[in-house]
Amino acid sequence: MSTHGSYSMRSKASFENEAKATGKESGGGGGGGSGGGGKSGKTMSPNSKENLFIVFLVTLWYSSNIGVILLNKYLLSNYGFKFPIFLTMCHMSACAVLSYISIVFFKVVPQQMIKSRSQFIKIATLSLVFCASVVGGNISLKYLAVSFNQAVGATTPFFTAVFAYLATLKREAWVTYGALIPVVAGVVIASGGEPGFHLFGFIMCLSATAARAFKSVLQSILLSSEGEKLNSMNLLLYMSPIAVLVLLPAALIMEPNVVDVTLTLAKDHKSMWLLLFLNSVIAYAANLTNFLVTKHTSALTLQVLGNAKGAVAVVISILLFRNPVTVLGMGGYTITVMGVAAYGETKRRFR
Secondary structure, three states: OEOOEOOOOOOHHHHHHHHHHHHHHHHOOOHHHHOOHHHOOOOOOHHHHHHHHHHHHHHHHHHHHHHHHHHHHHHHHHOOOOOHHHHHHHHHHHHHHHHHHHHHHOOOOOOOOOOOHHHHHHHHHHHHHHHHHHHHHHHHOOOOOHHHHHHHHOOHHHHHHHHHHHHHOOOOOHHHHHOHHHHHHHHHHHHHOOOOOOHHHHHHHHHHHHHHHHHHHHHHHHOOOHHHOOOHHHHHHHHHHHHHHHHHHHHHHHOOOHHHHHHHHHHHOOOHHHHHHHHHHHHHHHHHHHHHHHHHOOHHHHHHHHHHHHHHHHHHHHHHHOOOOOHHHHHHHHHHHHHHHHHHHHHHHHO
């Protein structure tokens, strides 16, 4: 899950770099918006069009991120399709194909080429860590409610801060570390108040969150030199096929009956293939809209929207799956989200 979502390919550093690189593009329409004069009642100003487009992008981003989480939960724990590794492989296959189409044919972003064997090895390393985070997150959805899964996933900033310090020995301001206390405390409280708490599911979710944070830190280190930087869409283009090559044998070895069960389910439920296809396409859409929202707004805006998205996902999952929640559990999740918001604000002020 990225920040909130399993399929977010972006680190905080890449948010900031891409936001800077595209800031001129997203801000360019402001000056011409007030010059419409007498036609303002008939024609929409460039500024209004840009704002409407941003609202449309954010709506798509929310829909795709929340949709893929809920569809994963439905397939893995309610539908009888208990193969998280194979499901992740389907997602990465869609990301590989659709990334190629988007970049090569539709030119959503200019294609960036891999320039050296060293860079390829770094991308492969990132792909392995990314696979671990997504598979772990999908496994956890077999055992945990989406609301609790999102609460644990919100601790990503805590693990990011820990790994960043271990990797670079660069310290943040103490107030920044202080903001992480409610992030962790909220999850501890939510765990105590979670009626459907499952230890293995919790461990897998925590491991997936840590792997996602480690991938972000690793990405900022491995692809930090000017000649090796890749935007998130090109990184997804190269990581996805590597992930498929890793996940395919893993699925066949660790989920040996996946083919038989999938074919049986497809006979009993005619919508099986459609659900898998839709789920995989939405997984790619989550990455694409993530990139576009950052391009047309800013990294900070995306962070704020991400915090709110987690809360929206919790509410929708409770309404759809009717999983029991307690006041203590919701209180813990609220504390975590507030801690994440405070952490983002202190990072902005004290960097």
